[in-house]
Amino acid sequence: MFDFLIQGFGVALTPLNLGLAFLGALLGTLFGALPGIGPINGIAILMPLAYTLGLPAESALILLAGIYTGSEYGGRMSSILLNVPGDAGAVMTTLDGHPLAKKGLAGPALGLSAVSSFIGATVAIIGLTLFAPLLAIVAVKFGPAEFFALMIFAFASMSAMMGKDPLKTLIGAVLGVLISTVGVDSGTGVLRFTFDMPELYDGIDFVVMIIGLFAVSEILLMLEHAFRHDQDGEMAPIGRVMVKMSEVLYCKWAILRSSVIGFVIGVLPGTGASVASAVAYTTEKRISDHDNSFGTGNMRGLAAPEAANNASAAGSFVPMLTLGIPGSGTTAILLGALMLYNINPGPMMFREQPVVVGGLIASLYIGNVMLLLLNLPLAGVFARVLQVPRWLLVPSVAILAFVGVYQLHSDLMAIYLMLVIGVFGYLLRKFGFSLAPVVLGFVLGGLMEENLRRALSISGGDAGILFQSSLSIGLWIAAALVVLVPMFAGKLKAKFLPAAKAS
């Protein structure tokens, strides 16, 4: 049954493929670390190169898959060090990763996130090896109604993030949803909020949104501080650089839970690392944030999204390899890459192309080990980046991001849009809004609307379809529970705890 895997390790362990897996891991880490260049651009840049070099299909796929998984590792770096997410899956990583860096724990934070990424990816690759065909059948059962319920659950989980100012979290999320409505309406093709600018027809690009909201607003804040001669939120000196075993053990359940969440969400077609890390983070906050320290530099709050985004990357290979349907934007490009080699991924691929499939899965195992070995020692090196003054570091990173975005759009409009969003993000921050709910609203809102409308077109307008399958009913109940339980738990505590103290 696992012949393909044994055969695959034979393929992946040849010197050429080992070298390519390493190259992919290294480049992927770099692409992920640079905001504005994510796995999608990385693969798009290297795909023609792999083809021109005349690499065989399995070697090309090993290189490109290495870039994909590597960038999920790399994305965390600028999240932790600069509070600017390196790619879509690393937005939640900023929430606890950057506060840790501010406390002088950048090294351990990078180390811990590397370990979490490794475990997340390992769990998911094992899941991919054992259950791929089975999971594929379940994944397609997830229809528009179920996706809508999943998004409701994700929004409900966000109430965990509300913290000090629930109203501002809510407003932030709604602003994100509003921004997601810009562009051609996915159902009817009607233009919404595009002001006759064709550049807005496709909606606002995720990268443009992230770089504007996080990086540009950060620069504006720094400018303000500089002109007012304030002390900018200074960084604590860099302490130790290695993560301690006890810290990893402290997070072990958070990592394992999030790995499973990430893998399952990765397997679903149409959702990727951003949704996976958001659900993992908010779930973990519900379960293990006893002292309300998530968001202030809790190790578990860092480990959860990092385990989840790597797990979802590996999970998204399941529908691609078994059904020929991409599980994420990046696997959509990998599918395209395979087509250049006259390989059409699909239900027959395990049987017809065992060398390619086995080689790919084996290389995921090998690449993952390489990434851990690469990233653990690098944690100390990258932590030193913080010694570069921020007034130099953040604008430099922003320039790289600008160039990356321009390369992808060949159009200045994207840059201008990024600046406008930057001003918007700056104002939000000045008024004490957190940016993560805005981004989540943006990502989840679009998916939620599309799937609601699809579900209603299927049923001909009957909302009953949203509660028809046991999958969606389960999600609705879970959504209700995550909102209601803490509310009542709080009341019960208030009622009984003073009594307990008095007695």
Added chain:
Amino acid sequence: MPQNHMSKAKGLQRWLVAAVTGGALLAGAVQAQAKPPECIAPAKPGGGYDLTCRLAANGLQEAKLIDEPMMVSYMPGGIGAVAYNHVTGVRDDDPNLIVAASTGAALNLALGKFGIKHKVDDVRWVGALGVDYGAVVVRKDAPWNNLDELMKALKKDPSSVVIGAGGTVGSQDWMKAALMAKADEVDPRKLRYVSFEGGGEALAALLGEHIQVFTGDLAELKPQLDSGEIRILAALSEERMGGPYADIPTAKEQGYDVEWPIWRGYYMGPDVSDEEYQAWADRLKALSETESFAKLREGRGLFPMAKFGEDFHQYVKDQVADFQQLSKEVGLTQ
């Protein structure tokens, strides 16, 4: 004085922040005029237009019809309108630039989605390298054995069948369904149509029993066809295709006169000289006749199509006129 020193450093710092940020704008404003041949994919990386560009780039290079490797760049936005603007306005005479296009672009032009001022004649259509055809797809356990049974069910109650595809109402994916309905005198607006983000998601919805009919493209369904999970009730081609598709009847032979070719081709700027335009048309024609390209095209899931130069330009012009007529008939425009 440390105080003074501090403020000087801050003063320097504020200008550095401003300078570095300003530099970013300059970096963006520098527009490189590329010398090597270039193909613009008017979309994000990885989609159909990307592959259309790569088909030309890889093919031309393998056949040694270009001296330098062709660069593929991306210009997403406005379902292709941003690139159309760019080529009609900015790089209108660049002899080294081709832009990927398809039936979808012709439909958008016909519907005025590229802006009312943009017409099909605003660019020079230089050639197509391949074509796919629409297909009416159902699950293997679907209750309909042929197109006629499905159409009878639709005629009886248009809302009893859930149809899905990878584009919005008014997209070329929707047009396939609308034209089928029209051929049977069913009002296309009465169809229960669900739009997905790309054919892959629509296919997943078909396999997951969320929709019953998927109007997709023939060749891209080969893997699922091989595994027997789907059945193709009709190919929307002029005549039956060969090879693995030989058993699939056309809609026409089942009594419904609907054809939907999805060509993959290229256009150039309006002010490219006749010589340069002809040179590209000849180059693409030469490419389409090589053996290595035939393999590449087949791998990409495309059937041969041989229309180049003025011939192709006229073809696209006629098609846009047809689409304008059709869109009136199916109730998209007045």
